Amino acid sequence: MAVRSDSTRPLSPGQVRSDKKQEEMGRPQRNLRLYGCVFLLLTITAVIITLIFTVFQIKDPDIKVNSVTVKQLVFANNGGVPGGRNITLVADVSLKNRNVASFKFGNTTSTISYGGVVVGEGWIPAAVSKSKRTLRMNVSMDVIPEKLMAVPGFTADVISGALNMTTYTRVQGKVKLLKIIEATMVMKLNCTVVYNISSQTAESHCKQHH
Missing domain, CATH: 2.60.40.10 (Immunoglobulins)
Incomplete structure (x- = not known):
């Protein structure tokens, strides 16, 4: 008689709900990190543009x-x-x-x-x-x-x-x-x-x- 492996055993409804809940809880954190990276990139770009047109602006002697x-x-x-x-x-x-x-x-x-x-x-x-x-x-x-x-x-x-x-x-x-x-x-x-x-x-x- 063949023995069924535990790895092929289907997930119980409770486990499915738990994994889905963890995924939903992690999504805001990923979004927050993404927004943070975008904000940091925009800030650096703005600073560089400001420096180019102010401090680093090339002027004729x-x-x-x-x-x-x-x-x-x-x-x-x-x-x-x-x-x-x-x-x-x-x-x-x-x-x-x-x-x-x-x-x-x-x-x-x-x-x-x-x-x-x-x-x-x-x-x-x-x-x-x-x-x-x-x-x-x-x-x-x-x-x-x-x-x-x-x-x-x-x-x-x-x-x-x-x-x-x-x-x-x-x-x-x-x-x-x-x-x-x-x-x-x-x-x-x-x-x-x-x-x-x-x-x-x-x-x-x-x-x-x-």
Whole structure:
């Protein structure tokens, strides 16, 4: 005679009700854990988005020319520059990095124009402006006297006592946040420099463009 195994014995009605009751009691806990995970994920996403648009928002650095001085600018009686020496303009420049990461930029060239003609240039070496810091630099720009004196109206400006020159500087660099977000920024700085011959002083007015 075959012996029936207990494993094949059907569950009693009491056991079925007990298992169903345990399943119903465990369901709210699973739902609670699921809702908790979803809420945590939404919270983290909201925090990340908030940081990206506030603390980690990438901003263009500010470039400011504090002062401009002119060296070796001596005129002869005939309105020329004696000795054939280059004229040197020295600009005190500040670059304020408003980002929470460093701003790195490469070698930069500045040009000087007089009467619509480029008469000289200078350069800014590659550098790094640290987070929330201001980098201060002295930028020297050399003007070639022969080009300056060849511009029509030069002698008349010397007699009037003032020379009006313009400078153009283009700075290109990168900001990288958390080794993930990287942005390339280009700043353009246009300046008008008025040199007073009698007082040998220079005034500058600059405007930054992005």
